[in-house]
Amino acid sequence: NAGVTQTPKFQVLKTGQSMTLQCAQDMNHEYMSWYRQDPGMGLRLIHYSVGAGITDQGEVPNGYNVSRSTTEDFPLRLLSAAPSQTSVYFCASSYGAGGHNEQFFGPGTRLTVL
């Protein structure tokens, strides 16, 4: 099992550019989520999905879009990057939603928006 994989590891964008952060898991988990982590801060939930075709907003969804067409993949799209979106992005998956379920995290994508 590869677990949760994220690509790319690093990315530099200019303001206004768009890009997609990829996340995939091979554990057949229903629940997937995206977090961002700013320096010295905890993780903030951006979007989550409780299964293929179902997504919902977390704490800080503005500026980000998601879709979930398959169980394995949960890409995060930045439509028009802004410097405020400079952060480290983590994707996570778990068997189910809710705080009881162990979440497995990917290695993260470090994004810089100039």
Added chain:
Amino acid sequence: LAKTTQPISMDSYEGQEVNITCSHNNIATNDYITWYQQFPSQGPRFIIQGYKTKVTNEVASLFIPADRKSSTLSLPRVSLSDTAVYYCLVGDRWSYNTDKLIFGTGTRLQVFP
């Protein structure tokens, strides 16, 4: 909704036992308590989970008093490699409420030689 409160940071020395307490006054009957560990430049990883009393695994122990309004993560004989941020989460199996999935700022543990 069970909001958690933890100390922002703690310092320790190698070989000492470290106890990190998390307050969760509004914990619900069906809520479990879960702790995660995050090393620099890595995603968090699960350490331990419990519902009441005491749970122990190869990494840590978790103490939960009868009223369950707090919990204490205990790391025996820490080493430099235990330097990390530790997050306490409270949530139940069935809830899709995103408040259950919020990690907060955690406790930054620094272990010195």
